[in-house]
Amino acid sequence: MEQEAAKELGKLVGAGIAGGAGMIGPGIGIGLAGLGALISIGRNPEVTSTLQTYMILVIAFAESLAIFALVIAFLLLFAI
C-alpha cells in the first residue's frame, strides 16, 4: 500500500514538474520570436504579412516543445 502511495505521489510530482518546468523554455522562445517579428515590423511595416507567417511557424516550433512536456504530464497523470 505504501508503495502504491509513493507511486501516486511520484506521478503527481512528476506531472507537475513536467508541466511547469517544461513550459519555461518554450515560453522564452515564443517571446523571442514575437519580439523579433515586432521589431522588424516596426522598422519595416511592409513585410508584416510575410513575417506573420514565419512568426507563426517559429512559434509553432517552440510551442511543440511545450506540447511534448504537456503530453508527458498527461501520460503521467492518466495513462501510466
Place this chain on the structure above:
Amino acid sequence: MKLKNIIIILALLVFAVLGCMLGSFGSGISVPINGQNVLFKSFIPGISVPGEIVAWIGPTGSGFPIYNTFFTMLIVDAVIIVLALLGRAGTDLIKNKPTTFLGNAWESYVNYLYNNYMVPTLGARAKVVVPVALTAFTFILVSGMFELVPGHEAVGVVEDAKVLGKKGYCYVQTAPGGAAFLTGVQVVDDATKECPAAPKAEIGSPLALAAATDVAAAPASAEGDGSKGVLVAPFLRRPTSDLSTTLALALIAFIFIEIQGFRANGRHYLDRFFNFKAVRDMGKGMMTGLVNMIGFGVGFLELLSEFIRIISFSFRLFGNMFAGTILVFVMGFLMPFVVPTLFMSLEFAVAVIQAFVFMMLIVVFTSLAVAHTEH
C-alpha cells in the same frame, strides 16, 4: 467599435462566466432512469495512447483488429476524395476554369498555398512538392477538424476496464440491450458497491455512450453490484492523435524529401553526408586539415539530423493532437458546459496551424535537399 462586435464580445463574456459558474455548481445532472434518479457527473474518460480496437475482421481476439483511428481515417479519406472529385467535376478541364462553387473553392485553396508558400521557397521546383505537401495539409486539416464532430471520443463499444488494466466507471442501461451510459463513479475495487442498480450492459455491447463532458452517474440508491468498471472504446478518434498515423506521414515526407535530393543532385547528394573530398584534402596544411576534419564530422551530424526529422515530424503532430484531445477532456471535467466549446475552437486553430507547419516543413526541407551540393 461597431455595436455588433460589442454584442459578440459581451455574449462571449457572459457565456464564459456562465460556463465557469455552471462548472462549479452544476457538474452533475440528475436523470431519472428506470424509476431511480441517477446523477450524471462529468469525468475524465480512460485515456489511451494507442488507438482502441473497436471491431475485428474474423474471430475476435485472433482476427484482424480494426482500430478506431483507422476507422476514422477511412472516413477522412472518403470525405477528402468525395470533395476532390466534386471539385474536379466542377472544373472545366479544357478551358481550365472552375464552373461550380466547389471547383472554385479548390482552385483558390490550391492557388493560395501554392503561390504564397511553395513558389517563394522552391521557385521553379515548386510543382514537384505540391502533391505530397498539399495532401499532407488537407489530410491533417480534415482529420484535425474531426474533433468538432459530435460523438467524437464519446460513442463507442463498452470495454471491460480490468482487461485493460485501468480503472473503469459504473454504467447504467436504459433497457436491456439498449444504450449504456457511463456514470461518473469510478470503480476502485470489487468491494465498491456504489453503482446504480439499473440493468447492466453486456461487455462488448455495440451501443454505448460516454462523453468527455457528460456521462457520469452516481446512484441515488446504493444497491447493485459495482464490481465491473467499464470504459468506452470510441468509434471516432482523430487519426492524427495516434502515433502510427503521424509516423507514417513523417516517413512519407522523409522518403519524398530524400528522393527529391537525389533527383536534384544525383549521387552527389551523398557528398554532404560523407564528405570524402574533405578527407582527401586533409594533408594540405595544418589549418585546412583541421577544418576538413570538422567538415567530415559535420557530415555525419547532418545524416543524423536527417533521421531525427522523422521523430520530430511525427511527435510534433501527435503531441499537439493528443494533448488537444486531453485538454478538451480536462476542460469538460472542470467546466462541463459552454467552456469546452471555446477550447474546441482552439483545437480547430491548432489543427490549421499544425497542418500548415507540416506542409511548410516539407517545403523547406525539400528546398534544403534540392539545394546545390558543393562538389
